[in-house]
Amino acid sequence: MSAAAQDERICRERFSRFPWTIKVWSDRHRPLILGQGQPHWYRQALEIHLHSKAAYQDFVKMNAWGLVQRFLRGEIDVEGNYYLLASIKAYVPVRLSLLQVLGHFLQNHLFQTIDRAQLSVKSHYDISQSLLEKYLDVRYMAYSCAMFKDVELSEQCLQDLRRPGQGQVDDYDSLEQAQWRKYKDAVDFISPQSGESLLDVGCGYGGQLQVALENHPFGKVVGWTHSSNQVTYGSRWLDTFSDRQWELNEGDYRQDDRVYDHITSTGMISHVGPRGLKPYIRNIRRRIHTGGRYVHHALMAHYNPVPLDRQVGIAFNKRYVWPGFHWFTLGEHIRLLERNGFKVLKVQNLRDQYSKTITAWYERFMANRELMQLEMGDQTFRAWRLYLGGGAGPLSGDVNRIYCVAV
Numbered sequence: 001m002s003a004a005a006q007d008e009r010i011c012r013e014r015f016s017r018f019p020w021t022i023k024v025w026s027d028r029h030r031p032l033i034l035g036q037g038q039p040h041w042y043r044q045a046l047e048i049h050l051h052s053k054a055a056y057q058d059f060v061k062m063n064a065w066g067l068v069q070r071f072l073r074g075e076i077d078v079e080g081n082y083y084l085l086a087s088i089k090a091y092v093p094v095r096l097s098l099l100q101v102l103g104h105f106l107q108n109h110l111f112q113t114i115d116r117a118q119l120s121v122k123s124h125y126d127i128s129q130s131l132l133e134k135y136l137d138v139r140y141m142a143y144s145c146a147m148f149k150d151v152e153l154s155e156q157c158l159q160d161l162r163r164p165g166q167g168q169v170d171d172y173d174s175l176e177q178a179q180w181r182k183y184k185d186a187v188d189f190i191s192p193q194s195g196e197s198l199l200d201v202g203c204g205y206g207g208q209l210q211v212a213l214e215n216h217p218f219g220k221v222v223g224w225t226h227s228s229n230q231v232t233y234g235s236r237w238l239d240t241f242s243d244r245q246w247e248l249n250e251g252d253y254r255q256d257d258r259v260y261d262h263i264t265s266t267g268m269i270s271h272v273g274p275r276g277l278k279p280y281i282r283n284i285r286r287r288i289h290t291g292g293r294y295v296h297h298a299l300m301a302h303y304n305p306v307p308l309d310r311q312v313g314i315a316f317n318k319r320y321v322w323p324g325f326h327w328f329t330l331g332e333h334i335r336l337l338e339r340n341g342f343k344v345l346k347v348q349n350l351r352d353q354y355s356k357t358i359t360a361w362y363e364r365f366m367a368n369r370e371l372m373q374l375e376m377g378d379q380t381f382r383a384w385r386l387y388l389g390g391g392a393g394p395l396s397g398d399v400n401r402i403y404c405v406a407v
Contacts, residue, residue, distance in 0.1 A: 007060045008032055014062065018091045020084055021045040026056050040081060041154050047080040062092065068316055071386065072379050082362065082389025129229055131375055135364035135388075139167040139176040140207030141233070144267030144297065145399040146178030146360075147185060151352035153359060161360035162367055175360040178353075183211035186264050186295045187218075189403050195219035196261035199287060201253045202268025206234035209248070213241050221246050222260070224253040254283055262292045269298035269333075274326045278336050285341035288406045294342060296402040299354070301327035320383040330400050342404040350399040355392055362388040 015022065015034035023031040023045050031047075050056045055075045058066040070076045078085075136143060150157075150173055157173070165174030168184075186208065190198070194217040200208045203223025212221050223246075225231060231250040238246050249256070263284055272280040288294060334344055365372060365388050373381040 004028075007056075010060060014092055018088065020081070020087075022084070023047045023080075024050065024059065026050045040084065042081045042083050043155060044081040046082070046084040047078070049077040049079070051075050051077070068386070072320075072382050074378065074382075078386075082385070083359070083392050085386075085390035086392065128375060129233065131372060132229075134368040134372065135361045137174075137176045137179045137360075138164045140179045140183070140210070141205040141230075142179040142182070142207050142266075143204060144357075145182070145299075145350050145354040146175060146357045147182040147350065147353055148178040148356050149173045149181075151356050153356060158359075158363055161356070162363045175357070175364075178357070179207060180211060182266070183208045184215060185401075186266070186297075187212045187216050189295060190216070190262045190264075190293045192216050192218055192262060198222070199253070199256070199258075199260040199263045200224075201263065201265040201284070202271070203230075203248065204234070204266075205230045206238050206246075206248050208264055208266060209234075209238060209246055213245055218245070220244075222256070222258075223248045224251060224256065226250065226252065253287075256287070259287055259289055260292065261289055262294065263288050264295045264297075266295070266297040267299070269296065270325045270327060272326070276326075277328050277332065278340065281336050281340045281342070285406060290406050292406045294404040294406060296333065296337065296404060298333065298400065299325075299327055300330050300333065300398045300400050302398060303329055303331075316383075316386070321387040330398070333400070333402060337402065337404055341406055343407045344402055344404055346403040348401040348403075350401060354399040358388060359392040362392050 011024070011032060011034060016036075018035040019038040020035050020040045021037050022034040024034060025031045025047065048059070050059055052070070052075045055067070055070045057063075058070060067076060071078060132141060137146075160172050161175060163172075163174065165172070165176035167174075167176045167180040170177040187198075192198070196218060198209075198212055198218050198221045200206075200212075200221065200223040203209060203225050204227075206223050209221040209223050212218050223234075225234075225248075228250055231248050234248050238248060265284070269277070269280065284294065330347070334347070337344060362385075365385070372384075376384065
């Protein structure tokens with residue numbers, strides 16, 4: 001058997017359980033077809049183009065980190081159905097070597113100090129505002145999981161996901177309306193008495209604060225973010241309310257010693273660092289009155305015997321997209337909440353909602369492909385395309401909303 005035939009046999013065996021279709025192009029005249037060929041809602045195959053012998057060898061060996069590096073350098077192109085990327089790990093063993101893990105461990109296995117948190121947020125959010133506006137929802141610029149009416153994904157729904165809406169009033173299942181629904185869900189759970197206060201930790205552009213003031217009789221709502229972009233633009237959007245009703249602060253919530261009636265945190269918890277969840281929850285408990293309600297919303301890891309930092313997608317995001325983030329399991333979140341002053345009233349899994357949210361971001365991102373690539377540069381564009389498209393599958397991760405009361 002020739003070396004090429006042996007490589008092909010190895011690849012076919014490795015992807016024999018993969019339900020859908022992957023086409024791999026190298027220097028041969030025909031593509032290598034992998035997978036079982038079952039239909040997928042997006043209909044297209046995932047196409048991988050290997051432009052060098054080294055890229056070909058990395059694919060045969062399934063050297064995941066090498067493939068990522070070569071993709072970012074342009075030795076590999078990936079087109080077609082990016083939504084299949086997140087599913088590969090469920091059928092094909094893909095993980096980092098121990099030497100690769102060591103470098104990521106030294107860089108990322110740290111407590112999230114105030115200075116480190118500021119650096120992590122600014123490196124992601126303080127990019128060109130015009131670029132963020134091209135793929136986030138145009139109403140709230142929310143960078144966390146939305147709540148749609150219908151979580152089903154189909155080619156038909158992609159047009160609605162690409163089309164910018166206005167929010168609550170939309171007559172279709174828009175990203176803007178789904179983000180409004182998420183914020184409304186939180187303040188409806190809190191159901192404040194007249195004049196009560198709300199702290200939103202990691203508030204972004206202040207979408208939660210806007211929806212709170214529009215729908216409930218809060219006396220004061222306060223948000224904290226490390227992003228100067230978010231404070232600048234969010235303050236303009238909140239300006240329709242009396243300045244006595246709100247604050248949008250640049251800085252760390254730990255610098256605020258006030259005690260609030262209620263607290264929300266949507267997505268920020270994933271950025272407290274591998275050793276930061278317990279200190280974070282204790283800090284939140286210090287800032288909420290007994291009897292106050294708290295919405296704890298975070299990306300979370302499935303239980304996996306493979307350590308989180310040995311998973312190639314995690315290592316990629318920590319290095320190129322979300323510096324400083326870390327996921328914990330649902331059980332870890334609940335245990336620490338219950339041991340540090342909270343009673344859990346309800347848990348809602350938003351996995352399918354997250355998949356649809358990031359699909360909307362990817363579709364809007366790719367609708368502006370030429371502008372994104374020009375403004376970002378090719379390598380950053382490739383990294384963000386891999387993050388958005390590769391993260392849109394239903395197997396990419398969980399989002400859970402935990403509804404609590406302080407005791």
